[in-house]
Amino acid sequence: MEFLETLLASIGEFVASFGFRLLGAILVLVVGIFLIKWVCNLIVKSKGMQKSPKNAQTLVKNVVKIALYIVLLFTVAMIIGVPAASLVAVIGSAGLAIGLALQGGLTNIAGGIIILCFKPFEIGDFIETSSHTGTVVDIGLLYTTINTPDNKRVVIPNGTVSNASVVDYSAYETRRLDLELSVAYDSDIDMVKETLLSLANAHELVLKDPAPFVRLGTHGDSALIFKLRVWVKNEDYWTVNFDLLEASKKVFDKRGIEIPFPQLDVHQK
Incomplete structure (x- = not known):
């Protein structure tokens, strides 16, 4: 009988003690969830974040939320009475397992964080990677999407993307267009230069500053190769490129400037 009374008393003390710890843990959990939401909203509404892309805001908010929830759950478990060493061991094992399973995904996530934070390019930019060229339509946490x-x-x-060179053609409003135009060796150099400069200056989409540039660039195997460089707005690049190529052929024909091409002579004995 005495043993039973002692057992019941011990159970009562345990229930009372655990009940208080459980009540405290629930209270901390509720307050913690409220505080996490408040902190996340505060971060998103801050002046620095308001200037960032929506994707970056979502990324930062999610990272902060996950970190705070881990701290909250750790705290709740400690209040209930779970040993800290056990929690650390479980979290470490889970982290290692997840890291090994998602090794490629974690690399992409790290790349997404780098892109969103350091902004080597933004949505709407026309970029060139090691294998693709196109307009950026989305920058996600795992992938970047472009339209070719x-x-x-x-x-x-x-x-x-983050581990390779990326050319951003939209970083500046203007861009230089480089053309190489071949003429015969017996052509008048000054005439060719004057013809190409007049052609460039006459085009309404070619910028006056910096001024168009023309010089003899190379003595080719069968032709003199002139380099024509003009500055244009990004959106006018290909229009000016095709216009100058077509116009140069027409004006060369009109002025008698020969455009050489490879020829093969066959001598028969």
């Missing part, structure tokens, strides 16, 4: 000039959608892993 021939209207194909390409999804590129962020790990690949």
